[in-house]
Amino acid sequence: MSKPDFISWMQSHLGALYEAREDEVFANAFDTAFSPSCEVRVNHAPSTLDALKDSISSRKAAAKGVALSWENIISTGNRPDEPSVVAGTLIVTRSMMFRVRAAPAERLTHINFSARVEPLEDSTVQADENDDRRRITSLYLTSVDSAPAIHFVTPNPISQEKKK
Helix, strand or coil, X not given: CCCCXXXXXXXXXXXXXXXXXXXXXXXXXXXXXXXXXXXXXXXXXXXXXXXXXXXXXXXXXXXXXXXXXEEXXXXXXXXXXXXXXXXXXXXXXXXXXXXXXXXXXXXXXXXXXXXXXXXXXXXXXXXXXCXXXXXXXXXXXXXXEECCCCCCCCCCCCCHHHHC
């Protein structure tokens, strides 16, 4: 089986982190996405892999559903055996367990990312189901959380003429 291109690889591996429900699935997805020595910057501040892992994991606490939307994904390379940079935008929409005005509450996370993905020949890195040893070795992301606007029903005024 051939290895997926960098954009498909990034979407499946990064997406798996946000879609994982169980802790074991999340931990496995995290380990298959990142190099143990990955450089991480969140909102232009140096961070660690453990901090990133905790941040992503904590956001799924009250969510009952997740939808991912990918925008403007680009890649600098198309040979899976060479390093490449993949950049783009991921919008994570979480449906929460509680309701606002009879509809599930939602949280939006807008993530702009730039990731260096490269094949690792390190013996500690296990290949995935496609015999793929690619991992994210550097990740820069800007993340903003927001709540979508709540649209209240606006009553239509009845004119005096229609009343009669």
